[in-house]
Amino acid sequence: MDLSWTSRQLSIRAEFASLGSRTDRDELRLGRRAFDQQTWDQLGGAGLWQMMVPTDFGGTGVDWWDVTAALEGLASTIRTPGLLLSVIAQAGMAYALDLFGTTAQKSDYFRRILRGELSATAIADPDTGTDVRASSTFLSPRANETFVLNGRKYNIAHAPVASFTLVVCKLEGHARDGISLVLVDQNCKGVTIGPQDRKLGNLDLPTGQLTFEDVPLHYGHILGVPGEGLRNLVRFVSLGRLYYGLVAATLCEPMLAEALSYAKTRQTFGQPIVDHQYVQKKLTDMRIAADSAKWVSYGALHQLLSGAPEAVMSCSIAKLAGASAITDGAVDLLKLYGSRGYHEGEVSTFLRDALAFCSVGGTEEMHRRNIMNQMMRKARPAAKAAVEPARDLETA
Numbered sequence: 001m002d003l004s005w006t007s008r009q010l011s012i013r014a015e016f017a018s019l020g021s022r023t024d025r026d027e028l029r030l031g032r033r034a035f036d037q038q039t040w041d042q043l044g045g046a047g048l049w050q051m052m053v054p055t056d057f058g059g060t061g062v063d064w065w066d067v068t069a070a071l072e073g074l075a076s077t078i079r080t081p082g083l084l085l086s087v088i089a090q091a092g093m094a095y096a097l098d099l100f101g102t103t104a105q106k107s108d109y110f111r112r113i114l115r116g117e118l119s120a121t122a123i124a125d126p127d128t129g130t131d132v133r134a135s136s137t138f139l140s141p142r143a144n145e146t147f148v149l150n151g152r153k154y155n156i157a158h159a160p161v162a163s164f165t166l167v168v169c170k171l172e173g174h175a176r177d178g179i180s181l182v183l184v185d186q187n188c189k190g191v192t193i194g195p196q197d198r199k200l201g202n203l204d205l206p207t208g209q210l211t212f213e214d215v216p217l218h219y220g221h222i223l224g225v226p227g228e229g230l231r232n233l234v235r236f237v238s239l240g241r242l243y244y245g246l247v248a249a250t251l252c253e254p255m256l257a258e259a260l261s262y263a264k265t266r267q268t269f270g271q272p273i274v275d276h277q278y279v280q281k282k283l284t285d286m287r288i289a290a291d292s293a294k295w296v297s298y299g300a301l302h303q304l305l306s307g308a309p310e311a312v313m314s315c316s317i318a319k320l321a322g323a324s325a326i327t328d329g330a331v332d333l334l335k336l337y338g339s340r341g342y343h344e345g346e347v348s349t350f351l352r353d354a355l356a357f358c359s360v361g362g363t364e365e366m367h368r369r370n371i372m373n374q375m376m377r378k379a380r381p382a383a384k385a386a387v388e389p390a391r392d393l394e395t396a
Helices: 007-021 025-029 037-045 064-075 082-100 103-114 230-265 277-306 311-337 346-358 364-379 382-386
Strands: 119-122 138-142 146-157 164-171 179-185 191-193 207-218
Touching: 007 037, 007 064, 037 082, 064 082, 064 230, 064 277, 082 103, 082 119, 082 146, 082 230, 119 146, 146 164, 146 179, 164 207, 179 207, 179 230, 230 277, 230 311, 230 346, 277 311, 311 346, 311 364
Parallel strands: 119 164, 138 164
Antiparallel strands: 138 146, 146 207, 164 179, 191 207
């Protein structure tokens, strides 16, 4: 297993790092409340969407390591997570289509992704949260191989501005199984888009609710087989989970570099604070956590792409490691800078945005449950484990 970047990937990483460095840092720090369409378009112009799309559908061929190099480069300079979370959402949609889409679905939706149209994935219900088996959003069969969709989803990235949404629902008449995945255009009859959410941070990532009232659908809208979508969902959201871990770790790096520089020049009691062991512990803890999250994310991607049975567990571990690195690191930075860090600026903005990683991609409790389920599954005899139902998804 070779986990070193190729010369092409290093070039991709550098190109997207340069693109990220040109974003308006002051505007983001002061709380941009609108989606950054200009940078999004620049990502498309630099070829990011083409990397996610097979050559048969107009892309340059799916190479998730190339996409990863671009994402890491962007995360190394852009300084705020909002647009990175948008890229991860788009990558998850492309991955789902590549794995499970029909030729007609790929032809339609890949064309739209290449145009830069925003997608969304709607998983959580207001009443049942992220327990997808208890979803109250139902897909009901009708005559002539048609369906209607009814229910409500919330906390959806891009809901106010997306072109189309992948909705996680349940086939009517099923108890805690029957999970289905349907592709719905935002302008479809029966779809109501709620107001944009007001959040603590990541103000440039618009989130909101969608309501579905007898939305007319047919088999062409269904991704995969109706009622058999849970395993497919687990597989493609796993890509997002490891990417959350990777970008969280990468976002820490420039903040850590600036903190080290500050600690070298900030004097207390006649010496630089970097000489104090408690300051050194904060800085080294942040370095260890970020590097650990990054490398477990690389390993998780390798396992996911190679079909390793441990991939789902590793992707959850990567997400937790990244979330811990960025949230703990952000709090330590605030302490390190003191009142200067608490004032409006990069450190306080970093903390507000970092806290999103407590829930984006699933809460810590959910991922620990997933990891425990995978540990128990691995401990069972192989034959018994093979017939066990999937128990490794509460949210995404």
